[in-house]
Amino acid sequence: MATRGYKTLFFDLDHTLWDFHTNSTAVLKEIFTETELHRKGLDFEEFYTVYNRVNDQKWALYREGKIDKYRLRKERFADTLAHFQITEVHLGDYFENQYVERSPRQTALMPGALEALEYLHERYVLAIITNGFTSVQMIKLKSSGLDKYFREIVTSEMAGANKPEAKIFVTALKNTKTRREEAIMIGDHPEADIAGARNVGMDQVWYNPFGHKSDVMPTYEIQHLLALTTIL
Template sequence: MKYRHLFFDLDHTLWDFEANAKECFQELYIDKQLQGRGVDDFDAFFSAYSVHNERLWGEYTKGLILQSELRWRRMWLALMDFGVEDESLSKAMSVEFLERLPYKKNLFPHTIEILEYLKNKDYALHLITNGFQEIQDQKLQSAELQGYFQEVITSEAAQSLKPNRAIFDYALKQSKAHPDESIMIGDNQEADIQGATNAGIDTVFVNHLQVVPEVQSTYMVHHLQELEGIF
């Protein structure tokens, strides 16, 4: 085998963040009676949140905002789009969202099957994630994924965020792996693909959204089952 250590991203690659987040928002939308506050279109509200969340995560990974600011401002900005200027509501929703989210279980199709397949072929499986330690640990437990990974590398433990080289170097050290025998599997072209490439690690771009690639990867798949053709 050319590769021995397979490093996976979690959110948006294996764990379906959008589906899980939407479930949480549907619950909060009802519990907080947002329709009566002027948020009259749930789908538009969730879409607004998704746009703000993606932009703020980009700022967070660049070190422009703090984790605490990211967590509540994405809610606040989404509510502001509907004329709801309520900072306390935004912060309460942020806390409850993060309490509920890790207990959701939606995975992308064939996640369990491909992890079983790779484990049975004696690959060493690991995670590299920019998520928060406690939350990511609970996601793995809720989705029954924790038994598949030897090392779970979070940005919190590494004191570095993808795409910075430091988190990949930390992951290699923790897993006792060499770049030549390692490969990164993820959905984010900048954080996962460009970041791993800069660290001398081959890559698989998991193109769930069928986008036109802007970053060169070693391999590209459109669904997880296609990984069987590589490994």
Template sequence: MFKQDKKDIFFDLDHTIWDFDKNAEETLDELYYQYRFDQLFEKEEATEFIETYTVNNHRLWNLYHHGKIDKAELRRARFADTFTALGVDPNLFPKSFEEEYLAICPQKTNLFPHAHETLSYLYTNYNLHLISNGFKEACEVKLAKSDLNKYFKNIFISEVVGVNKPDPRIFNFALDKAAAQTNSSMMIGDNIDADVRGAMNVGMDAVFFNPGQMDKPKDIPYMICDLKELQTIL
């Protein structure tokens, strides 16, 4: 199936192991009422706010992956753009909301189904590593609170390395530091450009994690919809 037997498996974190959208939704729902956004937006339910934020956040993260915006702009714009989209002056957004969101959300522990089960299985047979475009302080909290550190020999965070996926330099840096060979390594992630094509561009096999069951692009050879599938193919 793959180029050759695998020894080193590299994972993405957000949207692949750690369920970013579910954890963000829980946090935003709590803060929505705490900050009386139901009155500000004249919407009793937080649904529209969360959905609008999610769209903006995904769009801005894609820009961040490709170096078109920085960390500060991502954090500023995701809530400002949400306010604007919902017809409310973004200047009314309280700074303390963002601070509480950043403090609470990484402590949430919702993972994708079969995450611990699959990582435990792989841990006994492969060297596991992590490559994340997330921010250092948030990644460290997520990994600790969700008891994920124990699986990974190396954790590479783009903010620390200095380049984001899909830049080939972060994959080559990770391969070098892990003493891993390209042909015997594989990347697993949800982002087609950052994770999958990024890894393929340096010669690694890559698996597209697609829990939403979107159509698979023709240039992507391997796809799973549940992490448990890795127990069959590896």
């Protein structure tokens, strides 16, 4: 059991509570089928692998402040399609528009998410800290039924800073009237969530369901969200 006097639990959203992989895959398969990319000789699994690589690269640049929201959205599908020598601008735009519209409305959650939140929300103040875009993340929370558990939502757009920058964590602490020693950050990303929180003096729980390796040393590490009920 944790011995610290925590008051507020900050959660990441994507890959931590909301099952980004399952939800994203389902929507991309729909759009891939609709646009008949198989007729151009594309295989969905290969397309999905390339898209994930490109998207991860774009998000890394976004976190570092090297590209903005507009460029991220404009380029991720265009660059993916260009990898396969498909340069039709309208096709990239269609993928982006449909993906942003449909993806947040998917409802798959990480295993144990609801059970853990049911236990925790009666004992702590719960809040979200996410690098996702505000409008998109709000739809995810409402569509999946997660919104009722959280008293405060802080996005990178609201804070004017991306995790792991200190500003977004400080904004969340201020908004919830929480001292950093009373807070703990729960997330899947060792740099954005864990190192970011540690650098502002907050404890951290690294949610690491796939057993990834990292040089970042968290306060706690778990592989299932229900394990939160044993340490908090």
